[in-house]
Amino acid sequence: MRNVLLLVVAGVASVGLLTACGGGDDASESPKPSLTMSAEPLNTDGGSQPSGVTAQQVLARLTGKVSVAKPGTVVTAENDKNKLLGRPHQYTTKVTFVDSRIAASDVQGMDKDDLQRGGAVEVFGTVEDAKTRSEYIQTVTKSLPSLAEYHYLDGPVLVRVSHYLTPQQAADYEAALQG
Known part of the structure; x- marks a missing residue:
């Protein structure tokens, strides 16, 4: 009887651990982006390795190509x-x-560092983490047009751009990110 009880306790504990690790990552539940634009990621290794790039390096590339952009705050x-x-x-x-x-x-x-003044560059450890962040922001801002923003993904890099820019103006950042 004691062995059966131990097996039941071990089985329940195993199920509990597996349930806690699972997450409901059903992609069909994520909303479709509205204002968000995404470039195809250049880093297609699935994001298993850190990119080694910093947000400051990406911003230097962007400001070198989009002359109206100036660095803001390093977070x-x-x-x-x-x-x-x-x-x-x-x-x-x-x-x-x-x-x-x-x-x-x-x-x-x-x-002075509000995203709506221009934007932000966020760099993640993996491509998937960057995509997840973008999707999360889209979900939160979907019903709040005053918080909407453009998103451009390039591997583990997420460039967020203020909705105060026109689509054509915001696309300057996408072009700079890709080129």
Whole structure:
């Protein structure tokens, strides 16, 4: 009887562990993007290796090609409003940028590093983590048009661009990211 009881307890514990590790990752449940645009990722290894690129390096490439973009704030563990930097499956580096085509009156009262002033570059450890972050933001902002934003993915890099830019203006960032 004692052996049967031990087997039952071990079986229940195993099922509990498997259930806790599972996650309901049904892709059919994720909403389709609205304003979000995505470039085909250049890093197609599935994201199993860290990219080695930083958000600052990506932003330097973007600002070199989009002359109206200027660096904003380098996000650190201390100033990260979202408290995501370096956390499991979150961005490993992040930097904001401003775009001079956005009217000051549109962003009046916003923090100097607010994404709506231009955008942000977030770099993740894997391609999948970047996609997951993009999908999460889309889900949260879908019913709030004032928070909508453009997204451009390139491997583990997510470039988020303010909705105050026109689609054509925002596409400048996609072209700069790809080229």
